[in-house]
Amino acid sequence: MYGTPGSPAAMMSIDGTQIPAAPEKFGGKIEPTTKGSKPYWPARIVPPKGAPNVLLIMTDDSGFGVPSTFGGVIPTPALERIAQNGLRYTNFHSTALCSPTRAALITGRNHHSVGFGVISEQATGYPGYDSVITRDKATIGKILKDNGYRTSWFGKNHNTPAFMAAPTGPFDQWPVGMGFEYFYGFMGGDTNQWEPANLARNTTYIYPFQGNPSYNLTTAMADEAIAYMKQVNTLTPDQPFFVYYVPGGTHAPHHPTPEWIKKISDMHLFDEGWNKLRETIFANQKKLGVIPPDARLTPWPKDLLKEWDQLSADEKKMFIRQVDVFAAYVAYTDHEIGRVIQAVEDMGKLDNTLIIYINGDNGTSAEGTLVGTPNEVAMFNQVIVPVEDQLKYFYDVWGSNRTYNHMAVPWAWAFDTPFSWTKQIASHLGGVRQGMAISWPAVIQDKGGVRHQFHHVIDIVPTILEATKIRQPKVVDGIRQSPIEGVSMLYTFDAKNASAPSRRRTQYFEMFGDRAIYHDGWWAATRVMRPPWVTLAPPRDVLTYPWELYDLRNDWTQSEDLAQKYPAKLKELQALFMQEAKKHQVFPLDDTVVARLLTPRPSITAGRSTFTWTMPLTGTPNGDAPSILNSSYTFTADIEVPQGGGDGMLITQGGRFAGYGFYLLKGKPVFTWNLVDLKRVKWVGQEALPPGRHVLEFAFKYDGLGMETLAYGSPSGIGRGGTGVLKVDGKVVAEQKMERTIPLILQWDENLDVGSDTGTPVDDRDYQVPFQFTGKINRVTLDIDRPKLSPEDIRQLETARRGGKVSE
Structure with a gap:
């Protein structure tokens, strides 16, 4: 205790075994009135004296x-x-x-x-x-x-x-x-x-x-x-x-x-x-x-x-x-x-x-x-x-x-x-x-x-x-x-x-199945089976990785493999790795990299295929936003265009380096796909929308088998093309095929935004952020139709995997 106990300036350090500390016992006196009572302030908790x-x-x-x-x-x-x-x-x-x-x-x-x-x-x-x-x-x-x-x-x-x-x-x-x-x-x-x-x-x-x-x-x-x-x-x-x-x-x-x-x-x-x-x-x-x-x-x-x-x-x-x-x-x-x-x-x-x-x-x-x-x-x-x-x-x-x-x-x-x-x-x-x-x-x-x-x-x-x-x-x-x-x-x-x-x-x-164990100057490690610049590769049997052995006491840089010279030491260290791995929750080992990005997680979008926004809403991070990659999908926007014409973002995800945007540009409906800043594919209506209520729709029909193919060691179903159709009040105003789509991830540091754009534009030539919609959004709906593998699809993928081939 520092200072006078019970005073406003009192401080104390705690033993720290339980935090937060239990409330300090009242050390004053309470009578029916303040006359005869004595106040007591609990001490402010501070670190031990001299703590840096x-x-x-x-x-x-x-x-x-x-x-x-x-x-x-x-x-x-x-x-x-x-x-x-x-x-x-x-x-x-x-x-x-x-x-x-x-x-x-x-x-x-x-x-x-x-x-x-x-x-x-x-x-x-x-x-x-x-x-x-x-x-x-x-x-x-x-x-x-x-x-x-x-x-x-x-x-x-x-x-x-x-x-x-x-x-x-x-x-x-x-x-x-x-x-x-x-x-x-x-x-x-x-x-x-x-x-x-x-x-x-x-x-x-x-x-x-x-x-x-x-x-x-x-x-x-x-x-x-x-x-x-x-x-x-x-x-x-x-x-x-x-x-x-x-x-x-x-x-x-x-x-x-x-x-x-x-x-x-x-x-x-x-x-x-x-x-x-x-x-x-x-x-x-x-x-x-x-x-x-x-x-x-x-x-x-x-x-x-x-x-x-x-x-x-x-x-x-x-x-x-x-x-x-x-x-x-x-x-x-x-x-x-x-x-x-x-x-x-x-x-x-x-x-x-x-x-x-x-x-x-x-x-x-x-x-x-x-x-x-x-x-x-x-x-x-x-x-x-x-x-x-x-x-x-x-x-x-x-x-x-x-x-x-x-x-x-x-x-x-x-x-x-x-x-x-x-x-x-x-x-x-x-x-x-x-x-x-x-x-x-x-x-x-x-x-x-x-x-x-x-x-x-x-x-x-x-x-x-x-x-x-x-x-x-x-x-x-x-x-x-x-x-x-x-x-x-x-x-x-x-x-x-x-x-x-x-x-x-x-x-x-341990990282992506690549692993090592250090003990008293010795270092046993698996051989590198996947260079880190290769992110999409068929999974291997992690337990069959060959091992190397190094004596770091005499080999500071890990330059001489001694596995053949000291097999007993290597075996001892391998056993020690398994012991440590079990203790620290390392199992099950998994050598996949990109495939894990697509693993279903308990996000706010899990198990859903329909999403509705009835107001502008910005700042939904990539990990909490619905993914439309490798899927068919339909955006429907029920909007009201003001007098003088409408302009601004309806819905977007990603930005300058990969993403999509659905917006009005000088009154005309536009859907833009930014393909990693190397190409942009656009569907554009030729006429500006007159004032009043309108329903805009962008529907995309995907041609691939989807992300499930990665489970079979094959990327054959991802990044394929499809056909997009833009409609205004039920009438087709633009249609074209997109030969390739983004297979794995949009720009991860950007958000899904409705009603404006918080990050970078999907196309700087069209607009600058925040590009707030000047009209009214009644409703934006996204319906996603994710591909499901047929029994024949699965049979072919299994055959390709058993043959060591990747179906394309």
Whole structure:
């Protein structure tokens, strides 16, 4: 207890075993009147005396060799500042993918243990994969909040189930429902930094970019965090804060400002190509001491990726543009993080602030195709944009709001130097080894030190709890808690323990069936059976994957397979993996990727084929909207056109990089399909609608077999064409066939909107957002007719699968 018990200024710390704490017993006196009575105020709960502020930072899709702090060529002075003022960690690990790493980071438990075996958009109905963090696994936000911290979350939230992201809730799986009092960030895996249509403040979607062409979320987010910290410091200067700061950089789309693109391009960091880049990074890493002097550079995968000298002049030009923009995004993101760190110092709180800065939630992303792409949505729909077209149509606007850009795979491989492989690959260190720096000036005296102990992202929560002297609660909101599975890294803060053995002896890894187990310096792993840039492939028997064995004590980079030399050790580790997998909800193993995007989930649309809107309604996220892909469907709009003519959006989903829109343009009805920003197919009425009531209809008859074919390892039924018919008051006004349709996913960071458009236009030449309908919407109805496989269809698909062929 601090201060006089019962006084308005009284404060107390709790033992933390049960949160929230039970109400304090009234310690005053109550008589029939105030005469003779004595008031007593319950004490305000505060953390233990001297508890530090905590600033937890993590960037996105950034491998070990990206930042200059770990040997990279891209300047990251904010990360460097933390490393020089604290410690640099060289043996720290992620899960190989976004949502899983983040779920593990905020809970201190393995990703399957908290339902995030994959990203939320791929959730399946198994405990390790359903994307629901159950209430027996409270987050660090909840624990610190109920112990008296002011808690906040800025940036990416990829831990709300995609089917629970609607603006109507439920909100228990949103940041504000998981213990974070304030949230400003985007919902889902990524966002358009220029025009973030999935941006929310607390539980309300907001669109601050509209009418603000210079808006960029990377800067706006830093502004928001700084303003919040200043507010907390002004109102409650003695109350510590916990800020979870997780920007979108450097996940695609790579959206830095033009100033940063010029700054990096003028440095000519990448003119010699990706092979030379690896050699440069590797040499830098040895100089810095972040890899051992005898470490070996893993070989370039010549059977998978071209060497730089094999490229044409056009390819080199385009690929340098791609990587310059990526590097600019890295530097820009780090710069804005630096502003947040500086704000802590400006408040006079840097000395007693624990700052944890993790570079990347997984290795650098290889999801940009072998040649890069101006539109990541195209990549996930199996569309490759040739280098020739990239140069012709997108070179000058690369990184602007006209692109949803990603770079070629070989750059990602190079940025994971000295290791092999990339994001998505849990079996090899390129996918899971992350650089990290930690500073706490009041405690860490070994400034500029390097630590090589093996640790994992689940170890951050117990580190924070030990630093703040707060216990893991046994009961939260009346629910008994499962044990935290991480171990504290606080012992490494002491210079005497610089070379101490790691207190994490065992750690499993698994992603899409690719898997590994670490134990006491040994690493057993399955061979990579699917490159991460191949997202649609027939499923394999996961249990037949061949295994490899590495001795990381003598082979830092995982370069020498010892499976043949030590079969008994491999067998021992394989058995240990099965034991850990069973303990942590890893089963059933599943190697599918895109197919999981199409798995039915318990969303608000589940089991429905008819949807009706009787008023304008915006902001329904992609994961909560009805999907019309690979189906026949009919939109019917009952509207009233005002005097002078009607204009505006009736219904739309997606935006500039993939989606559809049904609208009036200068009075004429239009239905537009945007096919990943490479082609637009339109049905247009030739006459403007006169004032009054009208019924518009767009009906599409799909020619394919539908998504069920994926269950048989065949994509034959998806992305096929069909015929669309546009009617006005029962009369056909436009009809045409569309040869191909979008097979897998619309632009995921945009919404389904009725009555206006919240994000980006499906066609910039037709309109600009919000394009609010000027008339009245009485009713918009969508009827979906999803294909059903006949017995003959199933027989043919089964035959093709048994023969190892994919029916086309």
